[in-house]
Amino acid sequence: MTPLLVYDGDCGFCTRCVRFAERRVHTRARAIPWQAADLDALGVTRERAEHEVLWLAGGRVLGGALAVAELLVDAGPPWRALGRVIRSRPVRPLAAAVYRLVARNRHRMPGGTPACALPPAERPAAKGRD
Template structure:
């Protein structure tokens, strides 16, 4: 994907929505801002699990998540914000920013503006998703396909932030 950067956030989370609104007013986000619930995630090259897990900055086909998404937003905003964005990309500030982001994300339902809907779903828990966004049950297995019990279950934990795979390079 090329063109205008995209900021993807959790539109069901009051804390996230308030934070994005504040960033729009104070920083001036130079990107298309879209809640993941209304985004074409496949076209953006991200999974629903990753979008639920962290804020995403998608620019030039590259996906950055969490604190590095915030860094991308700040860099794109220009002066006076871009130096802070570049600083967030440098170790050890990068490591501290990642830890702080994970702490805030894990507790966003407890922060001002947060509601129970802001809580991150337990890894692999469809029950934690709002009813309107729960996936439908899988179709019954055909006789030619292996049974679910005979194959190992895939890991349901979200990807670690900033892991670059072939699909998001």
């Protein structure tokens, strides 16, 4: 099964990061916005998909910094080494804290938009979903 990266397609920063990964990281994963994914079929709740980027592979679902780490490991050299460092026990808590900090401030990041700061249900693209 091809790994799947599920991200927030309403967030400009998230979309920009995924586009960077598609151009530069060269992973086997297929990226899909959670808004276009069949979350039930994937075994993922909407709440979790709204909260963090997800990596689905081999029957496992990893989120946040661990999802990013797995994407990097999957990409092979030179990215693999960075992914392994991120998921290592000593670095994992720091990586999770940095991920949460970035996630909370994604509307301030390059490519971020004011919509990134809104709860998912209040974003302009949310109209017509549900």
